[in-house]
Amino acid sequence: MAEVLEVIDISKSLKLITLKSLYLSKAKPGQFFIMQYQEKPERIPVFIMDADIERNAVSFLLQKSDDMVVTEAFENIKPGQKLHYVEGPAGKPFPQLEYKNILFVSINWGFAGIYNVAKHLKPKNKIDLAFINSDAVHLEDLRSYTGIFDSVYEFDSVEAFSKIDKPYDVVVSAGSNELAKELVSVYEDKNVLCAVITRMLCTVGLCLACRIQYDGKLKLPCVEGPWLEANKIDFDDLNRRHLILKEVLVRSRKS
Amino acid sequence: MKKIRYYDRNQEVLMPVEKRTKTFEEYSLGYTINLAIDEAKRCILCKDADKRCMKGCPINVDIPGFISKIAEGNILEAYKIITQTDIFPSICGRVCPQERQCEGACILYFDTVRNKRNKGLPVNIGALEKFVGDFVRISGIEPSVEVEDKKGYKVAIVGSGPASLGCAYELARRGIDVEVYEALPKLGGVMFYGIPNARLDKSILEYEINKLKKMGVKFHTGIVIGRSVSLKELKESFDAVFIGVGAGRGNLGIKGDNLINVYSAIEFLMNIALGCPMADIKKVAIIGGGFTAVDCAISAIRFGMETHVVYRRTRETSSARDEEWDHIQEEGAIIHWLTQPKEIIGDENGYAKGLLCVKMELGEPDESGRPRPVEVPNSEFVIDCDAVVLAIGQKPNPIAFEELNLKTTKWGTLEVDQHYMCSVDGIFASGDVVNGGDTVVRALKEGKEAAKHIYDYLINKFRRS
Numbered sequence: 158m159a160e161v162l163e164v165i166d167i168s169k170s171l172k173l174i175t176l177k178s179l180y181l182s183k184a185k186p187g188q189f190f191i192m193q194y195q196e197k198p199e200r201i202p203v204f205i206m207d208a209d210i211e212r213n214a215v216s217f218l219l220q221k222s223d224d225m226v227v228t229e230a231f232e233n234i235k236p237g238q239k240l241h242y243v244e245g246p247a248g249k250p251f252p253q254l255e256y257k258n259i260l261f262v263s264i265n266w267g268f269a270g271i272y273n274v275a276k277h278l279k280p281k282n283k284i285d286l287a288f289i290n291s292d293a294v295h296l297e298d299l300r301s302y303t304g305i306f307d308s309v310y311e312f313d314s315v316e317a318f319s320k321i322d323k324p325y326d327v328v329v330s331a332g333s334n335e336l337a338k339e340l341v342s343v344y345e346d347k348n349v350l351c352a353v354i355t356r357m358l359c360t361v362g363l364c365l366a367c368r369i370q371y372d373g374k375l376k377l378p379c380v381e382g383p384w385l386e387a388n389k390i391d392f393d394d395l396n397r398r399h400l401i402l403k404e405v406l407v408r409s410r411k412s
Numbered sequence: 413m414k415k416i417r418y419y420d421r422n423q424e425v426l427m428p429v430e431k432r433t434k435t436f437e438e439y440s441l442g443y444t445i446n447l448a449i450d451e452a453k454r455c456i457l458c459k460d461a462d463k464r465c466m467k468g469c470p471i472n473v474d475i476p477g478f479i480s481k482i483a484e485g486n487i488l489e490a491y492k493i494i495t496q497t498d499i500f501p502s503i504c505g506r507v508c509p510q511e512r513q514c515e516g517a518c519i520l521y522f523d524t525v526r527n528k529r530n531k532g533l534p535v536n537i538g539a540l541e542k543f544v545g546d547f548v549r550i551s552g553i554e555p556s557v558e559v560e561d562k563k564g565y566k567v568a569i570v571g572s573g574p575a576s577l578g579c580a581y582e583l584a585r586r587g588i589d590v591e592v593y594e595a596l597p598k599l600g601g602v603m604f605y606g607i608p609n610a611r612l613d614k615s616i617l618e619y620e621i622n623k624l625k626k627m628g629v630k631f632h633t634g635i636v637i638g639r640s641v642s643l644k645e646l647k648e649s650f651d652a653v654f655i656g657v658g659a660g661r662g663n664l665g666i667k668g669d670n671l672i673n674v675y676s677a678i679e680f681l682m683n684i685a686l687g688c689p690m691a692d693i694k695k696v697a698i699i700g701g702g703f704t705a706v707d708c709a710i711s712a713i714r715f716g717m718e719t720h721v722v723y724r725r726t727r728e729t730s731s732a733r734d735e736e737w738d739h740i741q742e743e744g745a746i747i748h749w750l751t752q753p754k755e756i757i758g759d760e761n762g763y764a765k766g767l768l769c770v771k772m773e774l775g776e777p778d779e780s781g782r783p784r785p786v787e788v789p790n791s792e793f794v795i796d797c798d799a800v801v802l803a804i805g806q807k808p809n810p811i812a813f814e815e816l817n818l819k820t821t822k823w824g825t826l827e828v829d830q831h832y833m834c835s836v837d838g839i840f841a842s843g844d845v846v847n848g849g850d851t852v853v854r855a856l857k858e859g860k861e862a863a864k865h866i867y868d869y870l871i872n873k874f875r876r877s
Contacts, residue, residue: 180640242597244634364679
């Protein structure tokens with residue numbers, strides 16, 4: 158169980174939650190954790206936005222959604238409450254990159270993962286942010302957290318996103334598999350790293366629920382990710398499986 | 413002279429088929445005390461049981477000893493005798509393949525000394541063991557475990573499956589402080605996530621784990637060793653570390669394994685154990701012939717799925733219990749023996765829609781001595797299904813130990829010496845992560861054995877220093 162220390166309403170669809178957790182507060186940049194709001198809901202992988210080892214605290218973004226059990230958590234979470242279960246930190250930390258021009262691209266709650274990694278890379282890199290506004294989250298909602306970026310760009314859709322005329326060495330995205338797929342086509346000559354969104358159950362590489370096709374082989378984002386080279390991911394396969402999961406969850410919530 | 417009762421083996425009472433296929437409650441209801449005493453009286457209490465049933469038991473339970481106490485009506489004493497070697501009688505009584513262990517070596521059925529089949533049916537040792545464990549648990553009796561004085565050493569245990577719990581029990585009993593680290597929310601490893609409630613009620617597992625807690629064992633969940641905490645950190649904080657992370661990662665590698673509604677067995681079973689939403693599956697084909705395949709079938713049937721089990725060999729070579737095959741057949745499972753799956757067929761949207769198979773027949777023996785299945789020409793056929801579960805092969809989870817580069821075998825299992833120590837001093841391992849996947853009782857035994865070596869290691873190390 159982990160105690161909720163703080164809940165900040167960022168927008169009508171987004172909350173910043175801070176939890177007390179000794180182990181999660183030791184998370185390295187880019188790692189995530191698993192949250193179970195109640196005993197028997199879906200296990201939800203959550204990006205760590207900030208980890209404060211001195212306070213034994215960790216923060217993350219929780220976004221309201223119609224098709225995930227997370228909505229129930231979103232509507233009810235409050236300070237003092239104890240979450241049924243948290244597990245982690247999990248996944249591999251973000252690879253260390255130095256003296257590069259990095260473009261971070263984010264949509265929705267994926268900003269948490271981007272913020273966490275960007276803060277870590279800022280001292281030795283030039284970091285820009287391109288944020289894709291969605292119905293749920295606008296860049297304006299997150300303004301208090303964008304100060305770490307050297308430049309910030311805003312777009313209203315993935316389709317509107319086009320090449321930003323700068324010599325980026327690496328493009329890093331989080332928040333949407335579709336966005337990552339789009340970036341691969343836009344930045345075909347760049348190294349695009351993305352945080353894969355997939356269903357996770359065991360988080361220790363045993364159950365294979367999160368498996369994706371990567372460079373023609375099986376890859377397990379729960380232990381080998383979440384940060385992977387986007388051009389090697391079979392997004393058609395990934396998104397097909399991801400869509401099915403959404404359907405299952407929607408049906409489950411309705412029944 | 414006492415008449416030998418060769419044939420009148422008492423069967424456990426089973427829930428009627430039409431009822432049990434609609435519930436995850438245990439379907440094998442166990443013995444009444446009268447039935448247990450009657451069955452115990454069938455045992456002829458062989459003087460050379462150490463060459464027979466006891467030898468067949470992986471943890472060498474004093475079988476005539478505990479059965480004679482049941483026959484006298486002294487169940488608590490029977491419990492004490494069993495738990496000298498088997499700390500989880502209620503669990504082993506339910507999940508051990510007794511017909512290939514103790515019961516397979518019961519003189520009524522098979523004379524292991526003369527190596528010949530006898531004419532009768534074995535004493536129902538598994539049901540008696542289960543009865544004893546259940547009787548004590550349900551009665552609310554709390555048998556005390558003698559715990560030695562604290563020795564001042566502490567051991568970290570990674571994983572909470574049967575090997576880990578066996579190790580924790582033995583170390584705690586010897587006065588060692590034990591802390592168990594588990595990634596998942598529930599303790600018990602395969603016993604919680606792999607074995608459906610219909611075969612092993614989770615409250616039994618909880619009871620047994622509470623016994624360990626009362627002995628002072630501390631449990632931590634939600635901690636992924638290798639990610640939340642490194643093995644190196646753990647080794648620095650404890651006097652020794654035991655790795656019992658098991659092996660669950662199944663093999664895929666069949667064409668079509670990435671179609672929608674193709675699951676590994678552990679994914680399928682974990683979904684159910686965790687209460688996660690399931691896809692709407694009407695017909696499932698389960699590939700495999702072991703315990704895991706049977707457990708998947710038990711679960712699928714209870715979700716109302718038309719259930720096919722596909723195994724390339726025969727029932728005789730399966731590692732699952734004989735009676736469990738009978739049970740799932742009674743419940744409607746369609747079992748395809750000597751059938752090799754070749755490809756999972758998908759529809760235009762990427763969903764599984766069938767399993768292409770070919771019939772096999774037994775040929776010459778392979779390197780294991782078992783007849784090798786060979787394809788029957790022109791025997792391909794398709795099982796119509798909308799989901800496939802792969803219950804074949806097992807591999808360990810490497811993330812707990814990859815960082816210290818512990819030596820592994822070509823199968824990815826951990827290499828250990830005769831003392832269960834890994835290639836790094838002070839790190840021990842046993843159970844499925846070493847043997848590649850076997851029974852609960854073997855893991856339990858190896859966990860306890862490793863604990864004895866860990867104890868010796870600690871005593872000798874600190875005596876030297």
